[in-house]
Amino acid sequence: MSTNESQSAANETQRMTETQHMTQQPRVAVLGAGSMGTTFAMVLADAGCDVTLWGRDAAVLDAVETTHRNEKYLPGVQLPPMHGTTDPAVALRGASIVVVSVPSQVARATLESMKDLVHELAAPDAVVVSLMKGVELGTDKRMSQVMAEVLDLPDERVAVVSGPNLAPEIAARQPTATVVASRSEATAQRVAAACSTGYFRPYTNTDLVGVELCGAVKNIIALAAGMAQGQGLGWNTLATLITRGLVEITRLGLALGADAATFSGLAGMGDLMATCASPLSRNHRLGKHVGEGLTLAEAIKATGGTAEGVKSSESVLELARAHDVEMPITAGVVEVLAGTLPLSDLAATLLARPQKSEVAG
């Protein structure tokens, strides 16, 4: 970009930011046009934001722009008016909120490729928000850490949204609640105000670590729940997995400095219940396919969409080991997916562990 071009882009960004402050209609860029990115774009637009959805598939984004539909990821859903583009500059220009909703393992590369545009084109105080529920392989970092690192952001410009938020149900405008977490309460409130609608109620929380870990680890427990269901096991097994799964999430969270209250909340127990119980969850479905005897590759193909728990199970287990935290269900899921433990032995392996007190940690 020449000096003149960058000056005129800066002027345009400044003009858009001023217009937003006058109209109180935040301009939001949503990066990632899959099921959750599109769904959250819908929530933001319903809440009155001026939304531009960015993705890679020109046909999908053309349809979002012209007919306000995304038949590939949200078939049959009529979206509110919003823009669609494959050009990140168009999405980011003047955005005061930038939402990131790509699969966790490609978040770093996606953000690296847009880093300069975010700094040049988004509002100077833009908040970057993760919808992603995964932990990066190799670094074991949470998505807010990846965003802050790549984009060089201070705490008050980073937030996450996590809760019992199965995209197809939100897209049908069924009522649900969520948690907007940021170390800055003011930032969490700003994002919550932008996404509050008659069917979507955000609560704020400053426990970023806890909220984010809940979202990532519940996917692994949902894989286990799906496997159990695929094996024909019933409600007792499911309830045991959910309850002891929450213990694993809590243990890891507390070791990493999270607030105990987060785990019984929407991002903790709430999302764990929704994901472990619902066939709409890709993690649950993938686990079920494995439980029914498909190989991992077959199960991934049969599931479709992003099942974050498959890869995050490895990074979460590494994180647990690094902090000396016991996570037997997670370890079992990792072994079953790696093919080093037959699924038929998983329950016996978990139940054969030494007897212990339920509440001893």
Ligand SMILES: NC(=O)C1=CN([C@@H]2O[C@H](COP(=O)(O)OP(=O)(O)OC[C@H]3O[C@@H](n4cnc5c(N)ncnc54)[C@H](O)[C@@H]3O)[C@@H](O)[C@H]2O)C=CC1
């Ligand atoms: N679908 C759901 O119900 C919910 C999903 N989430 C989280 O949202 C995140 C995104 O998931 P979904 O939208 O559901 O996934 P999806 O599988 O529906 O869509 C993924 C999107 O990412 C894009 N993508 C894939 N590789 C890419 C790359 N290398 N660069 C750029 N874009 C790429 C795909 O083209 C697609 O648009 C995940 O972390 C998931 O855990 C959170 C809450 C609910």
Ligand SMILES: O=C(CO)COP(=O)(O)O
């Ligand atoms: O996170 C989700 C619901 O809150 C969606 O779960 P899946 O990614 O397993 O579909």
